[in-house]
Amino acid sequence: MSRLFATRPGDDGLPGPERRLAVLALILGTLAAVVDTTMINLALPTIARDLEVSAARAVWVTNLFQIVCAAFLLVFAAVSELVSRRRLYVAGLALFVLASLGAAVSRSLEVLLVFRALQGLGAAAALSIGPSLYRSIFPTRLLGSALGLSALVVAGGYAAGPTIGGLVLSVANWPWLFALHVPLGLCALVLAWRALPREPRRVGGFDGRGALLSVAMLGTFFLAMDGVGHGTPVWQVLAWLATSLVAGVLFLRRQRRASHPLxxxxxxxxxxxxxxxxxxxxxxxxxxxxxxxxxxxxxxxxxxxxxxxxxxxxxxxxxxxxxxxxxxxxxxxxxxxxxxxxxxxxxxxxxxxxxxxxxxxxxxxxxxxxxxxxxxxxxxxxxxxxxxxxxxxxxxxxxxxxxxxxxxxxxxxxxxxxxxxxxxxxxxxxxxxxxxxxxxxxxxxxxxxxxxxxxxxxxxxxxxxxxxxxxxxx
Known part of the structure; x- marks a missing residue:
């Protein structure tokens, strides 16, 4: 592990000592978003009972987070070039922390879903640019090792999510699962603001029409995939797929003509x-x-x-x-x-x-x-x-x-x-x-x-x- 933070003459990226804090910021931010994916699933029956809703409606506490996060990944990757990756990562973490706090104090399904959508937006901002931040932090000679570390963090988060969720639910109620993100996210936020590399912003426009088409394409695709897994009527799944296909075709045509393609x-x-x-x-x-x-x-x-x-x-x-x-x-x-x-x-x-x-x-x-x-x-x-x-x-x-x-x-x-x-x-x-x-x-x-x-x-x-x-x- 020490070789990841050793500096050689001619290295690009951050100097060795600065890499440690920058990588820790990425690890904490990634863990907060990834653990959420598997941890909240365990609490769905309890959430349904406490909020007095059906199990089918409670599933949207997980689904909405995943759909929103997936739909905005490409958009935020493009936005990062305009505002800088450091600013976007910090903004995404801040939104994720605030939304987690809001989810923890929610007392109705509708309010909880609003904050889950905001959590998904924050997670998308952070996760969309994670691999590119590793490339800017580490020298090219260590890129594979850095991405191996990233794989370890993601796999560890997925593996630890159910265990963490089970331990929390054994001593506390489901709102504490969301509250758990607040201290972790705040630590990542402070480290990211201090340690992530500063970089110039791109001068130019943003493909707003392409962004809308991208969200429509990916959002309806994930709605269709979710519908297949939960017994949604076939006609509705096909309608989502058709919408995704049309939006996808229009998106690709737009990217060939846009001056600043997404x-x-x-x-x-x-x-x-x-x-x-x-x-x-x-x-x-x-x-x-x-x-x-x-x-x-x-x-x-x-x-x-x-x-x-x-x-x-x-x-x-x-x-x-x-x-x-x-x-x-x-x-x-x-x-x-x-x-x-x-x-x-x-x-x-x-x-x-x-x-x-x-x-x-x-x-x-x-x-x-x-x-x-x-x-x-x-x-x-x-x-x-x-x-x-x-x-x-x-x-x-x-x-x-x-x-x-x-x-x-x-x-x-x-x-x-x-x-x-x-x-x-x-x-x-x-x-x-x-x-x-x-x-x-x-x-x-x-x-x-x-x-x-x-x-x-x-x-x-x-x-x-x-x-x-x-x-x-x-």
């Missing part, structure tokens, strides 16, 4: 970036699908208790926490595309082995298979993120960061929706795991194509250099 088309002209995005989205479909499918598989088909099921999930994020930093460090020394591809192979093997679980399988049978999935995902994610962030010019890193965060959220949501659709159609749970394996196989194809493309590019560069050398006068 999502610069030049991002996707770099094959390494495009294939890394494709691999990431497909891998997150597999992970999102597996997380939901395994809950049904372990409890309904294998007869495990909820506590046993919770233990069976533990190896996945634990393996990411252990392997992620190592994979990030290796990605600074070895071809990251090869590392990411190796991770996808392990993830694919893990999902296939879970799909092949027989009726008499015990806890140990599930543990090593789930651990294999986490091992593969931990080996895949930091190197792949490094490819995404390092394959584009530094001035486009905020946009690349927004794409990274949006791709992750879209992939996970699509995976969850696919499970709901398959189960609604009467398909066996293990069939959905085969679909997840298929998504990982496609991700592996994209990742291997990237390796081949990079190899050809290196050969071409060497050929050009040799030609130039031979043409020089003696």
């Amino acid at each position: 999502l610069p088309p030049s991002l996707f002209r770099e094959p390494r970036f495009s294939m890394a995005v494709s691999a990431s989205g497909l891998a997150f479909i597999g992970q999102g699908l597996a997380f939901v499918a395994l809950s049904f598989l372990y409890q309904q088909e294998k007869g495990f208790s909820p506590l046993e099921t919770a233990w069976l999930f533990t190896p996945w994020p634990l393996a990411i926490m252990l392997v992620g930093p190592l994979a990030g460090r290796l990605a600074d020394r070895v071809n990251p595309s090869l590392l990411a591809s190796a991770g996808l192979v392990l993830l694919l093997l893990g999902l296939v082995s879970l799909a092949l679980l027989d009726a008499g399988a015990g806890v140990v049978d599930g543990l090593w298979r789930t651990g294999l999935c986490g091992l593969g995902f931990g080996l895949f994610q930091p190197p792949n993120n490094r490819e995404m962030m390092s394959s584009v010019p530094r001035e486009l890193s905020a946009s690349a960061s927004g794409v990274l965060s949006t791709t992750r959220t879209v992939g996970q949501s699509l995976g969850v929706a696919l499970v709901g659709a398959f189960l609604a159609a009467g398909a066996p749970v293990q069939a959905t795991l085969w679909v997840g394996g298929g998504a990982c196989l496609l991700a592996l194809v994209a990742s291997l194509a990237r390796v081949s493309s990079a190899g050809k590019a290196r050969v071409g560069c060497r050929g050009s250099a040799a030609g130039a050398a031979s043409s020089r006068p003696d």
